[in-house]
Amino acid sequence: MTEQKKIDIPIMADLHSKGKKPEYLFWVGCAGAYDDRYKKVTRAFAKILTYFDVDYAVLGTEETCTGDPARRAGNEMLFQMQAMQVIETFKNYDIKKIITICPHCFNTFKNEYPDFGGNYEVIHHTRFINQLLEAHPGKVNADILKKYNIAYHDPCYLGRANGEYDAPREVISKVASKTLEIDPHKSNALCCGAGGAQMFKEAEPGDREVYDMRTEQALATGADVVATACPFCMTMITDGLKLQKKEDKVKNYDIAELVAMALGI
Amino acid sequence: MMKQIIFAAILLLTLIILGYSFYRIYRFFKLTRPAFKIKDHAQRFNELMRVAFGQSKIFRWPFTGLMHALVFWGFLVITIGSVEMVIDGVAGTHRALGVLGAVYNVIIGSGDVFAVIVLLAILIFLGRRLVMNINRFNGIELRKKSKQDAILALTLIFLLMVSLLGMNMAYVALYESKVWFEGVYPVSRWFSDLFLDGIPYDQLLIVHEVNWWTHILLIFIFANVLPYSKHFHVFTSLPNVYLSRLTPVGKMNTMEDVKTEVEMMMNPEAAQEPPAEELASFGVSDAEHITWKNYLDSLSCTQCGRCTSVCPANQTGKKLSPRKIMVDTRARMKERGPQLLDHGKNADDKKMLIEDFITAEELWACTTCNACVIECPININQPELILEMRRYLVLEQAKAPGELSTMLTNIENNGAPWQYSPEDRMKWSEELFMNV
Numbered sequence: 001m002t003e004q005k006k007i008d009i010p011i012m013a014d015l016h017s018k019g020k021k022p023e024y025l026f027w028v029g030c031a032g033a034y035d036d037r038y039k040k041v042t043r044a045f046a047k048i049l050t051y052f053d054v055d056y057a058v059l060g061t062e063e064t065c066t067g068d069p070a071r072r073a074g075n076e077m078l079f080q081m082q083a084m085q086v087i088e089t090f091k092n093y094d095i096k097k098i099i100t101i102c103p104h105c106f107n108t109f110k111n112e113y114p115d116f117g118g119n120y121e122v123i124h125h126t127r128f129i130n131q132l133l134e135a136h137p138g139k140v141n142a143d144i145l146k147k148y149n150i151a152y153h154d155p156c157y158l159g160r161a162n163g164e165y166d167a168p169r170e171v172i173s174k175v176a177s178k179t180l181e182i183d184p185h186k187s188n189a190l191c192c193g194a195g196g197a198q199m200f201k202e203a204e205p206g207d208r209e210v211y212d213m214r215t216e217q218a219l220a221t222g223a224d225v226v227a228t229a230c231p232f233c234m235t236m237i238t239d240g241l242k243l244q245k246k247e248d249k250v251k252n253y254d255i256a257e258l259v260a261m262a263l264g265i
Numbered sequence: 266m267m268k269q270i271i272f273a274a275i276l277l278l279t280l281i282i283l284g285y286s287f288y289r290i291y292r293f294f295k296l297t298r299p300a301f302k303i304k305d306h307a308q309r310f311n312e313l314m315r316v317a318f319g320q321s322k323i324f325r326w327p328f329t330g331l332m333h334a335l336v337f338w339g340f341l342v343i344t345i346g347s348v349e350m351v352i353d354g355v356a357g358t359h360r361a362l363g364v365l366g367a368v369y370n371v372i373i374g375s376g377d378v379f380a381v382i383v384l385l386a387i388l389i390f391l392g393r394r395l396v397m398n399i400n401r402f403n404g405i406e407l408r409k410k411s412k413q414d415a416i417l418a419l420t421l422i423f424l425l426m427v428s429l430l431g432m433n434m435a436y437v438a439l440y441e442s443k444v445w446f447e448g449v450y451p452v453s454r455w456f457s458d459l460f461l462d463g464i465p466y467d468q469l470l471i472v473h474e475v476n477w478w479t480h481i482l483l484i485f486i487f488a489n490v491l492p493y494s495k496h497f498h499v500f501t502s503l504p505n506v507y508l509s510r511l512t513p514v515g516k517m518n519t520m521e522d523v524k525t526e527v528e529m530m531m532n533p534e535a536a537q538e539p540p541a542e543e544l545a546s547f548g549v550s551d552a553e554h555i556t557w558k559n560y561l562d563s564l565s566c567t568q569c570g571r572c573t574s575v576c577p578a579n580q581t582g583k584k585l586s587p588r589k590i591m592v593d594t595r596a597r598m599k600e601r602g603p604q605l606l607d608h609g610k611n612a613d614d615k616k617m618l619i620e621d622f623i624t625a626e627e628l629w630a631c632t633t634c635n636a637c638v639i640e641c642p643i644n645i646n647q648p649e650l651i652l653e654m655r656r657y658l659v660l661e662q663a664k665a666p667g668e669l670s671t672m673l674t675n676i677e678n679n680g681a682p683w684q685y686s687p688e689d690r691m692k693w694s695e696e697l698f699m700n701v
């Protein structure tokens with residue numbers, strides 16, 4: 001019988017009032033906080049952090065949007081106001097290391113905040129998880145996911161924009177026995193269609209939807225799990241699976257969820 | 266002597282026309298905005314070696330990549346021979362670079378081999394253009410002129426290679442027995458035996474002269490056609506790669522004038538000097554708002570269409586084509602530049618780059634996925650310009666698509682793109698259990 005333990009998520013302000021300063025900020029992101037599907041990923045990742053005793057905290061209600069969608073929608077003014085506000089909050093808690101579960105937040109912190117004086121060590125959750133698994137070998141039970149053939153979809157803002165192709169693949173290879181490559185993948189991967197603020201609007205008229213095409217490419221591998229590492233990719237691929245009427249047979253999981261499963265937590 | 270004078274006159278004419286073409290373009294550059302300070306020369310040099318000389322990005326498409334790389338490397342070697350021809354032509358010398366000895370043999374020998382390789386590659390390219398129906402060559406942005414351009418350039422290169430081989434063959438046949446024979450000719454020697462065997466000395470002299478003049482005159486013509494064709498990239502792609510944007514592809518440029526304004530809003534006391542008097546217009550709506558780098562990108566674009574063929578929006582039938590952004594930008598500057606030069610800033614032809622060339626529908630279809638940037642063989646950055654035009658639409662005209670306006674309002678009011686209360690940010694963590 002497995003026992004259930006309640007987890008309390010550490011909040012930056014609480015720790016601060018006790019004079020404590022955690023090593024990492026876990027940046028949840030708007031999708032991680034509000035999107036019903038991605039909240040599950042946030043929980044899975046929080047469990048992983050707890051399981052490995054990571055010294056972290058979240059900002060909670062003090063978190064706000066990084067401004068990424070505003071900037072990409074052309075509203076530079078709004079982006080910069082968000083950026084300065086976030087950097088101010090980070091300053092209050094003397095934050096140096098940030099873990100994100102969203103490649104868009106990751107990219108914004110890493111590449112765009114330095115222009116406003118915000119310089120941090122930014123870590124995407126796939127890389128962080130990979131480091132945790134490497135530091136604590138023998139924790140995952142690869143049998144749990146044995147039945148799945150997993151295909152990984154590269155998010156544009158993790159792959160092309162930031163050159164991170166390996167960490168997610170390494171994690172998958174640690175928890176599963178079979179991984180498949182989508183054609184095309186890595187730097188050639190097709191976008192899910194949601195980046196650049198597309199997530200928040202209807203697509204322009206065309207022959208078909210980008211997410212539909214990408215899902216078709218993923219399905220062509222014969223995978224029963226499409227793994228993603230980005231909230232927007234998750235929404236799009238899930239929609240694609242519905243459109244292709246495959247949502248019963250093929251599942252879409254985030255890397256964090258796969259790892260939580262393989263850890264049995 | 267006569268030959269030298271004629272040659273020098275033609276050379277001078279060529280350089281004058283070429284100089285004028287470059288001067289025109291230089292004046293257009295002066296209309297553009299600043300982009301970035303050019304530093305990090307070591308990194309730029311690396312990029313030049315890897316992307317330009319190593320043709321690394323071209324090879325993302327193995328077959329055509331190899332063809333193009335061979336033409337490019339051939340072009341480099343053969344150009345040294347062309348320089349020698351100019352020296353010979355002006356100074357009345359004969360194979361002036363022959364003094365280089367063994368090095369010369371390598372240059373001329375490989376040039377001779379490359380001439381045949383380039384010839385074959387060009388035939389394949391012509392075949393692909395004329396016979397095969399390749400999608401990439403048929404975008405709406407490719408007007409008739411682009412296609413004629415391509416065929417004309419390929420034909421010129423074809424003739425250049427034929428005349429080079431003709432010259433080499435005649436040279437081998439003429440001078441083989443003589444002591445002052447310079448260079449090695451692995452292919453032409455063989456062709457010469459095959460085609461020029463038994464032709465008398467006088468006639469060989471004529472064959473050599475005709476091919477020599479044809480070759481050098483074709484080079485002069487080609488050089489002067491380039492600035493007016495998509496093959497201008499022969500001149501601009503090396504500088505363009507050297508002047509690549511070095512920031513990470515995911516980073517979007519910070520608008521400095523907005524920054525000054527936002528800093529003032531957030532912290533009125535610390536506000537430094539008031540914003541510049543001149544009314545800055547935000548973003549790009551016309552040719553004069555682009556940076557020199559955007560313009561260099563547009564001039565360097567080879568119209569190869571690799572960007573468009575990997576663009577998710579384009580692949581799914583949307584109007585956006587990153588190549589079109591470059592083609593239109595160049596075309597608009599060609600039209601707008603002279604107006605601005607003749608009539609000053611207020612010249613108005615009732616047209617703009619935005620809407621009249623590039624529509625909002627195209628601009629809003631970009632997912633900023635950067636596939637085009639990664640693909641472009643000469644490091645052009647298309648989304649940068651797309652974003653600048655979106656900035657114009659949003660900041661100057663308040664014309665974002667309705668749903669995006671809602672999203673922006675949500676960020677402004679709730680700090681999230683969706684309409685949820687900031688108080689609910691921790692809801693995900695309620696009743697969270699884990700197995701132990």
Ligand code: SF4
Pocket residue numbers: 572575576577578579585586587630631632633634635636637638647648
């Ligand atoms: S960044 Fe925009 S233009 Fe470039 S490939 Fe992606 S969607 Fe197309």
Ligand code: SF4
Pocket residue numbers: 565566567568569570571572573587588591640641642643645647
């Ligand atoms: S922008 Fe680059 S990839 Fe696109 S057509 Fe021009 S040269 Fe080719």
